[in-house]
Amino acid sequence: MTENVAAVVRPEFDYDAMRDDHGDLRAEFVDAVSKAIAAEDAVWLRGLVSELHEADLGDLIEALDSDERVRLVELTGADFDFSALNEVDETVREEILEELEPAAVAEGVRELDADDAVELLQVLDEEDQEEILDKLPPSERDALERSLDYPENSAGRRMQTDFIAVPRDWTVGEAIDFMRETAELPERFYEIYVVDGVNHWQGAVSLDRLLRSHRNVPLTDLVDEDRRKVSVDDDQEEVARLFGKYNLVAAPVVDSQNRLVGVITIDDVVDVIEEEADEDLKALGGVTSDEELSDRVWTIARGRFNWLLVNLATAFLASSVLGLFEDQLQQMVALAVLAPIVASQGGNAATQTMTVAVRALATRELGAWNAVRVVMREALVGLVNGVAFALITGIAAYAWFKVPGLGVVIGLAMICNLIAGALGGILIPMALERMRADPAVASGTFVTTVTDVVGFFAFLGIATAWFGLK
Amino acid sequence: MTENVAAVVRPEFDYDAMRDDHGDLRAEFVDAVSKAIAAEDAVWLRGLVSELHEADLGDLIEALDSDERVRLVELTGADFDFSALNEVDETVREEILEELEPAAVAEGVRELDADDAVELLQVLDEEDQEEILDKLPPSERDALERSLDYPENSAGRRMQTDFIAVPRDWTVGEAIDFMRETAELPERFYEIYVVDGVNHWQGAVSLDRLLRSHRNVPLTDLVDEDRRKVSVDDDQEEVARLFGKYNLVAAPVVDSQNRLVGVITIDDVVDVIEEEADEDLKALGGVTSDEELSDRVWTIARGRFNWLLVNLATAFLASSVLGLFEDQLQQMVALAVLAPIVASQGGNAATQTMTVAVRALATRELGAWNAVRVVMREALVGLVNGVAFALITGIAAYAWFKVPGLGVVIGLAMICNLIAGALGGILIPMALERMRADPAVASGTFVTTVTDVVGFFAFLGIATAWFGLK
Missing domain, CATH: 1.25.60.10 (MgtE N-terminal domain-like)
Known part of the structure; x- marks a missing residue:
C-alpha cells in the first residue's frame, strides 16, 4: 500500500x-x-x-x-x-x-x-x-x-540571540575571514554589528555594503551608527512600526546599558504585523484576539459571551428609550416600525467613522497635531450624509405610511443621529486612546450605544413634539 | 529669525x-x-x-x-x-x-x-x-x-528592475570581485541571482551564504534552486503571502519565459501586508479602501454614501417585517420595545462569526478541507450562546414588563436568531469567496440583514402564536 x-x-x-x-x-x-x-x-x-x-x-x-x-x-x-x-x-x-x-x-x-x-x-x-x-x-x-x-x-x-558582532577596528577582509572560518554562524543574517570591548553596540554594517567594499576598507568607513536600535523591553508593535517606517530587515536589540543582546529580523516582524492586524480586526468584530480556528466550541462560545453580554446591556439601554415613549408608540405604530431605521443608519455611519479613526490611531496618522481638523471633517461628513439620507428616508417614510409630517420628523432625526454618530465615531476612539485603552476593543459598543440612544430619542422626541402626542 | x-x-x-x-x-x-x-x-x-x-x-x-x-x-x-x-x-x-x-x-x-x-x-x-x-x-x-x-x-x-545576476559557472570570488568593481549596484540587495546565457533564472544565492564561503567555492554549490519565484503577473497579495509563509526577504520576478526581470524586496511586501490589512478592516467597517485621512469632506461623504444607501435599503427591508405585524405591535407595545434587542444581539453574534470567517478566508486557514467542521462549530457556538442569552434576556424581559410568557417568547426568538446569525456569519462570506467576490466588502450588509429579518420575524411570529394576537 x-x-x-x-x-x-x-x-x-x-x-x-x-x-x-x-x-x-x-x-x-x-x-x-x-x-x-x-x-x-x-x-x-x-x-x-x-x-x-x-x-x-x-x-x-x-x-x-x-x-x-x-x-x-x-x-x-x-x-x-x-x-x-x-x-x-x-x-x-x-x-x-x-x-x-x-x-x-x-x-x-x-x-x-x-x-x-x-x-x-x-x-x-x-x-x-x-x-x-x-x-x-x-x-x-x-x-x-x-x-x-x-x-x-x-x-x-x-529576538534571536545568535548574531555576529565584530570589533570596531577590523577591516572588511578581517570580517569576511572571520565569517569564513567560524562554523557556528547564525542560520540567516543580513548585517553584522560593530561593538566595543565590553559589547556596547556601536553600529551596523549591512552585508551588501560589506560585499561591495575592498578587503582593506576599515569597517568604520561602512558602519551605520544612526541605525535605529531596539531595546529589549520595547513592545513588539513599536518594533514593527520601526521596521515598516525605516524599511529595515534586521535591528540590533540592546539592554539598558546599550549592550548588544540580540537581533530581531524581518520575518518575526512580518508575523507581528499580521498578528496586530488580526487583533485590530477581531477586536472591532467583538472577538478576542486569542480565538483560533482550531479552538473548541466551548472555548469560543465563552470567549464571545462577554462581549455579547455587554452588547445586551446596551441594547436594553437603547430599548429603555423606546420604553419611555410607549404611549406614543401605541398612538402611532409607524414610529415603532421606523425607529430601528434611524438607529441602524446612525450606527453604520458611526462604524465607518470609527473604523477610520481606529486605523488612523493604530498607524499614528491621527494625533494631537491634526485631531481638530479630522473631528471637524467627520462632523461635516455626518452633516452632508445626514442631509442626503434625511431626504431619501423622509420621502420613503411618507410614501410608506402616508402620514403628513412623518417624513420631516424622520429626516430631522436622521440628521441628528448621523452627526452624533460621526462625533461619537471619532471622539470615543480618541478618548480611549488618550486613556491608554485599546480603541479597537472598546469603541464599537460605546459608539453604537450612542447612535441607538440618540436615534430613538431624537426620532420619538421630535415625533412627540411635531404630532403633539402624549 | x-x-x-x-x-x-x-x-x-x-x-x-x-x-x-x-x-x-x-x-x-x-x-x-x-x-x-x-x-x-x-x-x-x-x-x-x-x-x-x-x-x-x-x-x-x-x-x-x-x-x-x-x-x-x-x-x-x-x-x-x-x-x-x-x-x-x-x-x-x-x-x-x-x-x-x-x-x-x-x-x-x-x-x-x-x-x-x-x-x-x-x-x-x-x-x-x-x-x-x-x-x-x-x-x-x-x-x-x-x-x-x-x-x-x-x-x-x-518590483525593482535593478538586481545582480551572474553566470552559473562563476565562483564566490568572481561574484565578490564583480560586486567590488561594479559601480552601479542596486542601493540595497540581500541576494544575487544565477542566470543562464539568455537570462533564464536558475536560482538564488543569499549574501550570508556568499560571505561564509571561500573564494574558490563554485556558486553552483551555494545556489538555492527551489526558491519560490514570482511571476510578473502575480497579484501582490499572493506575493505577500509567499513572503510571509516562507520568511523571504527578496524574491526573483520572472516573465512568462522564466527570464529574470526584477526583484521584489521585503520592504515593498511589508507595505502590501499593511495595505491589505487596511483594506479588510475598512471593508468590514463599510469604508472604501482608497479613503485617506487627508481626503476632503466631499470625497469622503460620497465614498461612504453608497454603503449607507445599501444599508438603508436593508433597514427598510427589516422594518417591513415589523410593518407586517403592525396590529400585533399596537396590541402589545412591549413587543415594539423589545424587538430591537433580539435583532441587535443576533447582529453582533453574526458579526463575530463573520469577522473570524473573513479573516480565516483571507489567510487561507479556512478552505474546503475544514469548511464543514467550522460551519458545524459556529452553529453550535450560536446554539450555546443562544441558550445563554435566551435565559438572561427572558428573565430581564419578564422582570421589565411582567407579561407572563414574554420571557419564553423572547428567549425562543433569541435562540433562533443567534443560530441564524452564526450560519449567516459563516456561510455568507464562504459563498462570496466561492463566487470570487471579496467577503470583507459585502458580507456585513447581508449578514445583518439576515439577523434583522430573522430576529423581527421570529420574535413577532412566536409572540403572535403564543399570545394568540391577530
Whole structure:
C-alpha cells in the first residue's frame, strides 16, 4: 500500500502534488500522509518531512487529525523540524507538545534558534516548560529561561540571540575571514554589528555594503551608527512600526546599558504585523484576539459571551428609550416600525467613522497635531450624509405610511443621529486612546450605544413634539 | 529669525528634537520648518531634508500646509528625496506632483529605484504621467513605461528592475570581485541571482551564504534552486503571502519565459501586508479602501454614501417585517420595545462569526478541507450562546414588563436568531469567496440583514402564536 502512496506524492514531494492551483492542500496528499502514518511507514515519512519547508509541514499538521499529528512527530524523530510547530495554531501546538515526551521536545528545541524556541515554549504553562527545560544542557537552558523572562510581546521575546558582532577596528577582509572560518554562524543574517570591548553596540554594517567594499576598507568607513536600535523591553508593535517606517530587515536589540543582546529580523516582524492586524480586526468584530480556528466550541462560545453580554446591556439601554415613549408608540405604530431605521443608519455611519479613526490611531496618522481638523471633517461628513439620507428616508417614510409630517420628523432625526454618530465615531476612539485603552476593543459598543440612544430619542422626541402626542 | 529656528532643531536635526516620547512630530519642529519655508531659508531646509530619513521627511510633509509642501520641494531642489513622497497619503502626493513643474518631477524620478518611481507616478492620470516621462532620457522612460504597463497590484508594478545576476559557472570570488568593481549596484540587495546565457533564472544565492564561503567555492554549490519565484503577473497579495509563509526577504520576478526581470524586496511586501490589512478592516467597517485621512469632506461623504444607501435599503427591508405585524405591535407595545434587542444581539453574534470567517478566508486557514467542521462549530457556538442569552434576556424581559410568557417568547426568538446569525456569519462570506467576490466588502450588509429579518420575524411570529394576537 505504501508504495502506492509514495507514487502519489513523488517525484520529490513535488509542490504541485501537495497543493492545488489555489494554493490549498490537496485532499489526496493529506490522505496519503494519513495512510503512511497508519502504516507506520517511518522511512517514507522521514523523507517527506525533511523535504518539506517548515511552513508547508505546518499546514500539513493542521490538516491531520489530532492523534495523527503526534504520531507523525514521533515517527519522524530527528528529521522533524520543530519550527514547523510555530506555523500552526497555538491550540494545536500546545496539544502536540503536551502529548509528546518532554525529552523528545527538548531534543527538537535544541535544534531551534532562540526566538523560535521561545515562541514554541511560550504556549505551555510554566510547569510544562520546566519539564522540557530540565532536559536541556545548562547553558542552553539558561539562555532560554532568560528569554522567557522578558515580558510577553516584548522585543526580548522575539529576538534571536545568535548574531555576529565584530570589533570596531577590523577591516572588511578581517570580517569576511572571520565569517569564513567560524562554523557556528547564525542560520540567516543580513548585517553584522560593530561593538566595543565590553559589547556596547556601536553600529551596523549591512552585508551588501560589506560585499561591495575592498578587503582593506576599515569597517568604520561602512558602519551605520544612526541605525535605529531596539531595546529589549520595547513592545513588539513599536518594533514593527520601526521596521515598516525605516524599511529595515534586521535591528540590533540592546539592554539598558546599550549592550548588544540580540537581533530581531524581518520575518518575526512580518508575523507581528499580521498578528496586530488580526487583533485590530477581531477586536472591532467583538472577538478576542486569542480565538483560533482550531479552538473548541466551548472555548469560543465563552470567549464571545462577554462581549455579547455587554452588547445586551446596551441594547436594553437603547430599548429603555423606546420604553419611555410607549404611549406614543401605541398612538402611532409607524414610529415603532421606523425607529430601528434611524438607529441602524446612525450606527453604520458611526462604524465607518470609527473604523477610520481606529486605523488612523493604530498607524499614528491621527494625533494631537491634526485631531481638530479630522473631528471637524467627520462632523461635516455626518452633516452632508445626514442631509442626503434625511431626504431619501423622509420621502420613503411618507410614501410608506402616508402620514403628513412623518417624513420631516424622520429626516430631522436622521440628521441628528448621523452627526452624533460621526462625533461619537471619532471622539470615543480618541478618548480611549488618550486613556491608554485599546480603541479597537472598546469603541464599537460605546459608539453604537450612542447612535441607538440618540436615534430613538431624537426620532420619538421630535415625533412627540411635531404630532403633539402624549 | 532663522538663526533661532535652527537652534531649535540642531544639533544635527536630532531625532528627539523632531519627535516626542510617543513618536509623534513635535509642533515646535513643524513650526520651525514652516517659518524657514516662509523665510525661504533654502540653505537650512536643504540641510534638513538631506539629514532626514525619507519616512521622517514624509511625516513632516503631511504635517505642513498644502502650499508649504510644494514650496519645500521647490526650495530644496536636488536635495529633496522624492521617495519621501511615497510615504505620504496618495491624495497629498498627487496634489504635490500636480503643482510641481514636470521637469522638476522628472529630475526627482531619475534618482529613484524603478519600484519607487512607479509607485510615485501611478497616482497621476496618464496625461500627467506622459508629461513627466517625456522629460526623461529614452532608456529610463521606456523602462518606466514598461513597469507602468503591468496591471495595478501586480508583482510587475512592485518590483525593482535593478538586481545582480551572474553566470552559473562563476565562483564566490568572481561574484565578490564583480560586486567590488561594479559601480552601479542596486542601493540595497540581500541576494544575487544565477542566470543562464539568455537570462533564464536558475536560482538564488543569499549574501550570508556568499560571505561564509571561500573564494574558490563554485556558486553552483551555494545556489538555492527551489526558491519560490514570482511571476510578473502575480497579484501582490499572493506575493505577500509567499513572503510571509516562507520568511523571504527578496524574491526573483520572472516573465512568462522564466527570464529574470526584477526583484521584489521585503520592504515593498511589508507595505502590501499593511495595505491589505487596511483594506479588510475598512471593508468590514463599510469604508472604501482608497479613503485617506487627508481626503476632503466631499470625497469622503460620497465614498461612504453608497454603503449607507445599501444599508438603508436593508433597514427598510427589516422594518417591513415589523410593518407586517403592525396590529400585533399596537396590541402589545412591549413587543415594539423589545424587538430591537433580539435583532441587535443576533447582529453582533453574526458579526463575530463573520469577522473570524473573513479573516480565516483571507489567510487561507479556512478552505474546503475544514469548511464543514467550522460551519458545524459556529452553529453550535450560536446554539450555546443562544441558550445563554435566551435565559438572561427572558428573565430581564419578564422582570421589565411582567407579561407572563414574554420571557419564553423572547428567549425562543433569541435562540433562533443567534443560530441564524452564526450560519449567516459563516456561510455568507464562504459563498462570496466561492463566487470570487471579496467577503470583507459585502458580507456585513447581508449578514445583518439576515439577523434583522430573522430576529423581527421570529420574535413577532412566536409572540403572535403564543399570545394568540391577530
